[in-house]
Amino acid sequence: MSQTTSFQLTHFDPIIVADIGGTNARFAVITDYDVNTNQFSISYQATFPSAQFQSFEAALHCYLEQLTIDTPKRACLAVAGPIKANQVYLTNLGWHFNSQELKDSMRFDELSVINDFAAFAYAAPYLDPEQNIIIKSGQAEQTANIAVMGPGTGFGAACLVRDAGGCAVMSCEAGHISLASVTDLDQALIDEMRTELKHVSIEDVFSGRGLARLYRTMAKVRGVTPQNLTAAQVSEMADECDICDATLNHFCDWIGSVSGDLALTFGALGGVFIGGGILPRMSDRLLSSRFVERFTEKGLMSQYAGQIPVTLVVQDNIPLIGAAACIHERYQG
Structure with missing residues (x-):
């Protein structure tokens, strides 16, 4: 278990935070918040393979047994799974727990359970600008809504x-949401996808499996027989395969339109933050794409969209920061 050095500016009640996914269960303690830098101090970090535990409670107990401080009384868990009322499901692991029962059994004064994209949203005001990549410049309104989104295993927002x-x-x-076309190529791709899908959604293109589908569809629209490639293979072969290269370029172009649509939907004058597992690995291509043009092309609302900054988030520990912020925001002032 690693431990970082925290700074003590004022009294801060520590917070147990966790990032629970299908592969790993990550835990830490937030030991301080520096108002001057707007940063949380993340200490006592530990990562366990999720599959080695039969339940979330077992993973949490394993972490707490290794802590060298008194168990904090506040906790927030970011989970990659659905939350309904107090019921939390991590489908890939077969884990299920009741958050109220967990709070009672662990004697927490505060316990929140949020999904991973809710954690991303809570984290957004606390991100370090120097660690992330500006995709589109703009003037963020400090008290306005912030949108977060991104393609990974699925598409979250x-x-x-x-x-x-x-x-x-x-x-x-x-x-x-139904995926909208803006260009003739967009429409041709959607029409081709509709030969297999009744409903073409954003996630059907902007996700891991979606990137592979976009490659197959791009090949068919161009009159080429597609290979059976995974998303990773499409990315790896872009330098030697014209269809792969065109697929990645269009992925970056088209997600500009999608991001702009969601920015308008959410009224995100505070900025848009894009994460997920795919785009951070193709940041150079995204920067050279038509993302900004397509984000801004919104007819009567083009000026509105034009003022919104867009950031590609590549820094670590987003779910842990978001879990901390979820609790911290309730007690400011």
Whole structure:
């Protein structure tokens, strides 16, 4: 278990935070918050393979047994799975727990369980600009809504809603919105996909499996027989395969339109932050694409969209930062 050095500016009640996914269970303790840098101090980090535990409770107990400080009384868990009322499901692991029962059994004063994109939204105001990549410049309004989104295993999105009374996160199912066409090529690709899919959603293109589908569809639209390639293979072969190269270029172009649509939907004048597992690995291609042009092309609302900054988030520990922020925001002031 690693430990970092924290700074003590004022009294801060520590927070147990966790990032629970299908592969790893990551835990840490937030030991301080520096108002001057707007950064949390993340200490006592530990990562365990999720599959070695039969339940989340077992993983949490394993972590707490290794802590060399008193168990904090506040906790927030970011999970890659659905949350319904107090019921939390991690389908890939077969884990299920009740958050109220967990709070009672662990004697926490505070316990929140949020999904991973809600954590991303909570984290957005606390991200370090120097660690991330500006995709589109703009002027963020400091008290306006922030949108987060990104393609990975699926397509996730959420909104940090802010007003004079504070903030809250709005989760959603934006990945299942119907994918809109802007160009003739977009429409040709959607028409081809509709020969296999009744409903072409954002996630059907902007996800790992979606990138592979976009490659196959691009090949058919261009009159070429597609190979059976995974998303990783499409990326790896881009230098030697024209269809792979065109697929990645169009992926970056088209997601500009999608991001702009969601920015308008959420009223995200506070900025858009893009994450997920795919785009951070193709940042150079994204920067050289038509992302900005397509993000901004919104007819009567083009000026509105034009002022919104867009950041590609590549820094570490986003779920842990977001989990900390979820608890911290409730007690500011």
